[in-house]
Amino acid sequence: MMNLFVLQLLNGVQLGVLLFLIAAGLTLVFGIMDVINLAHGVLYMVGAYLIATFAAATGSFWWGFLLMLPAAVLVGLILEFVVMRRLYARSHLDQVLATFGLVMIATEAVKIIWGTAPLSVPMPDVFSGSIPLMGPLKYPVYRIAIIVAGLAVGLGLFVMVNYTRVGMLLRAGATNRSTVSALGVDINRLFAVVFTLGAVLACLAGALVAPILSVDTGMGESVLILTFVVVVIGGIGSVKGAFLGALLVAVVDTVGGVFGPIWLREIMDPAAAGQTGRVLAPMLVYILMAVILSVKPAGLFGRTA
Amino acid sequence: MNHKSRLLASTVLAMGLTAPAIAQDVPAGASDDVLKIGLVYTLSGPPAALGEQARDGFLLAAEKIGELGGMKTEIIIVDDEGKPDLAAQKANELVLRDNVDFVVGPIFSNILMAIVQPVTSTGTVLISTNAGTSTLAGEACNPNFYTTSYQNDQNHEVMGAYAQAQGYNNVFLMTPNYQAGKDSQAGFKNSYKGGTAGEIYTELGQLDFSSELAQIAAFQPDAVFTFMPGGMGVNLVKQYSQAGLSGIPFLSAFTVDETTLPATQDAAVGMLGGANWAPDMDNAANKEFVDGYIAKYGAVPGTYAMQAYDAAQLINSAVAKVGGDLTDRAALHAAIKEADFDSPRGDFSFGKNNFPIQDFYLVEAVKREDGMYGTSVKEKIFDDYVDNYADQCKM
Numbered sequence: 001m002m003n004l005f006v007l008q009l010l011n012g013v014q015l016g017v018l019l020f021l022i023a024a025g026l027t028l029v030f031g032i033m034d035v036i037n038l039a040h041g042v043l044y045m046v047g048a049y050l051i052a053t054f055a056a057a058t059g060s061f062w063w064g065f066l067l068m069l070p071a072a073v074l075v076g077l078i079l080e081f082v083v084m085r086r087l088y089a090r091s092h093l094d095q096v097l098a099t100f101g102l103v104m105i106a107t108e109a110v111k112i113i114w115g116t117a118p119l120s121v122p123m124p125d126v127f128s129g130s131i132p133l134m135g136p137l138k139y140p141v142y143r144i145a146i147i148v149a150g151l152a153v154g155l156g157l158f159v160m161v162n163y164t165r166v167g168m169l170l171r172a173g174a175t176n177r178s179t180v181s182a183l184g185v186d187i188n189r190l191f192a193v194v195f196t197l198g199a200v201l202a203c204l205a206g207a208l209v210a211p212i213l214s215v216d217t218g219m220g221e222s223v224l225i226l227t228f229v230v231v232v233i234g235g236i237g238s239v240k241g242a243f244l245g246a247l248l249v250a251v252v253d254t255v256g257g258v259f260g261p262i263w264l265r266e267i268m269d270p271a272a273a274g275q276t277g278r279v280l281a282p283m284l285v286y287i288l289m290a291v292i293l294s295v296k297p298a299g300l301f302g303r304t305a
Numbered sequence: 306m307n308h309k310s311r312l313l314a315s316t317v318l319a320m321g322l323t324a325p326a327i328a329q330d331v332p333a334g335a336s337d338d339v340l341k342i343g344l345v346y347t348l349s350g351p352p353a354a355l356g357e358q359a360r361d362g363f364l365l366a367a368e369k370i371g372e373l374g375g376m377k378t379e380i381i382i383v384d385d386e387g388k389p390d391l392a393a394q395k396a397n398e399l400v401l402r403d404n405v406d407f408v409v410g411p412i413f414s415n416i417l418m419a420i421v422q423p424v425t426s427t428g429t430v431l432i433s434t435n436a437g438t439s440t441l442a443g444e445a446c447n448p449n450f451y452t453t454s455y456q457n458d459q460n461h462e463v464m465g466a467y468a469q470a471q472g473y474n475n476v477f478l479m480t481p482n483y484q485a486g487k488d489s490q491a492g493f494k495n496s497y498k499g500g501t502a503g504e505i506y507t508e509l510g511q512l513d514f515s516s517e518l519a520q521i522a523a524f525q526p527d528a529v530f531t532f533m534p535g536g537m538g539v540n541l542v543k544q545y546s547q548a549g550l551s552g553i554p555f556l557s558a559f560t561v562d563e564t565t566l567p568a569t570q571d572a573a574v575g576m577l578g579g580a581n582w583a584p585d586m587d588n589a590a591n592k593e594f595v596d597g598y599i600a601k602y603g604a605v606p607g608t609y610a611m612q613a614y615d616a617a618q619l620i621n622s623a624v625a626k627v628g629g630d631l632t633d634r635a636a637l638h639a640a641i642k643e644a645d646f647d648s649p650r651g652d653f654s655f656g657k658n659n660f661p662i663q664d665f666y667l668v669e670a671v672k673r674e675d676g677m678y679g680t681s682v683k684e685k686i687f688d689d690y691v692d693n694y695a696d697q698c699k700m
Contacts, residue, residue, distance in 0.1 A: 004523035011515040118536045130549030138549030213512045214536050258516045
């Protein structure tokens with residue numbers, strides 16, 4: 001049982017790191033620009049499709065990865081310029097409608113360009129094995145690489161937000177947008193930077209999971225809801241909150257998903273226990289959210305207006 | 306209403322009343338001198354690879370034979386898109402508009418259940434080349450329905466029998482949480498009497514199996530049994546080998562086969578499955594089929610292709626036996642029942658429920674000498690195996 005717990009903890013951290021990459025962008029866009037972007041999950045999907053395309057064209061995961069990054073920047077800039085820019089002054093309802101439309105357009109576009117058959121991305125040879133943990137337990141190297149990469153990006157973001165000028169503007173923007181713009185900061189440029197940064201992080205998350213999952217059109221929607229939970233738990237606009245929230249949500253989700261059915265199996269038949277466990281696991285996340293919000297209504301690191 | 310329109314209306318009415326009565330016995334297209342065959346397969350969406358294999362297998366045989374049964378042959382291919390309602394509509398069109406003599410297909414059981422009535426109620430012969438639901442093998446068996454594949458439970462029973470023979474006492478069962486997944490575990494347990502380390506049902510369409518693999522790693526079972534068709538199987542197999550679990554035998558049905566091996570490649574090598582055939586079986590008919598398929602399509606055929614190939618051979622043999630006279634339905638059915646053709650799988654005959662009586666094997670995924678991946682026969686598990694539902698068939 002201990003072995004299983006350790007493995008699930010690692011799985012939880014791995015999922016948490018991915019959720020963090022997606023949630024960081026979402027929380028910044030929402031916190032600083034006050035835009036609800038339902039299409040954020042689409043960027044995660046696009047990242048996976050980009051790396052799948054580039055990796056297939058060049059025959060190498062690494063080239064695919066390197067080419068994916070500038071392409072992701074381009075996707076972010078184009079989306080900001082064509083769609084997002086027009087939504088800043090609109091109401092939240094308009095933003096939800098427009099970005100939801102974007103989800104449908106993007107999903108169909110992906111189907112037209114890449115087809116409905118799932119794509120797969122080759123795993124880099126260096127990371128394809130597994131390393132022994134304890135006893136007979138092994139853990140895939142690639143998942144450890146995801147954890148390391150995610151933590152490195154998290155550290156980079158932490159430094160950027162806390163010790164650079166852009167970071168200072170981001171923090172200021174999240175706290176009081178109108179004052180920042182009154183102080184003569186080019187708010188449009190700041191918004192473009194924030195949105196593109198978020199887009200690249202989401203694409204990065206998609207590219208990182210591509211070798212372990214198959215790349216398909218539904219992948220964006222499956223993570224979006226959990227990401228919103230992360231943002232709410234962490235506090236809107238807080239990168240630190242997104243990090244802690246993501247780890248918390250992911251660990252509760254994965255550990256609960258396995259141990260729930262195991263405990264339930266004592267009292268139910270396996271099919272029912274498996275199903276109930278799967279229903280209970282995501283509920284745990286929302287219960288966690290409710291508890292945290294009842295103690296801290298603005299989330300762990302959110303500022304009350 | 307004037308005279309003319311009244312006449313027209315009564316004619317239409319009369320036709321409507323009499324048409325089904327005729328159709329009970331001899332389908333409309335039986336008397337012309339063209340042999341029309343409709344293929345119904347899933348040719349779009351994620352499972353399209355299975356339908357494409359079946360279509361290609363059928364066309365390969367049709368091309369090799371030329372005129373099936375010595376008649377001018379016309380093949381109409383339709384895509385059911387994996388949707389039962391659409392499949393029923395297209396099957397109706399094949400039977401009522403195109404007047405086909407045979408309908409061949411589909412891949413999935415839910416599609417089969419949707420088209421079996423529209424096709425067979427007109428007297429048209431339906432030959433399933435993959436799906437073989439228990440109802441059609443048992444109490445709802447149908448004289449106009451044949452299958453060249455298997456009854457759905459059988460491949461799972463093969464794996465259960467193998468696990469039993471190996472003396473396993475601690476097998477971890479994992480299948481998707483839907484009807485076929487539950488049938489799979491039940492089929493496995495039909496022939497496996499040992500204990501289980503866990504019986505897990507995953508969400509249908511789940512792609513990340515890290516939680517389940519963690520449980521397998523923690524429990525260290527004697528073996529894992531799974532049924533994960535399509536993309537789920539590809540992901541599971543890849544993640545299984547990445548997690549370093551390759552030391553635990555991986556038993557599966559419809560998971561490691563020629564449709565998923567191009568995607569999983571080395572990750573699947575050594576994994577075991579149950580099947581009624583493998584491309585490396587040593588007989589002349591199989592060699593001709595496999596070599597022909599690889600030469601034409603550049604890929605290793607799977608059971609989907611083989612079973613469709615046999616459907617074409619079956620139609621050819623039956624139509625030739627009746628000399629192209631499709632109006633004598635009793636003679637035609639007798640000719641089909643004889644199954645007088647050389648199947649790549651070797652022994653093949655029809656049981657009383659029109660399901661095959663055939664051998665089943667343990668197969669293993671291997672890298673072939675030509676560099677491609679395929680399954681390979683390891684040992685015979687069942688000889689001349691009859692499905693468990695045949696006794697319930699009153700026909």
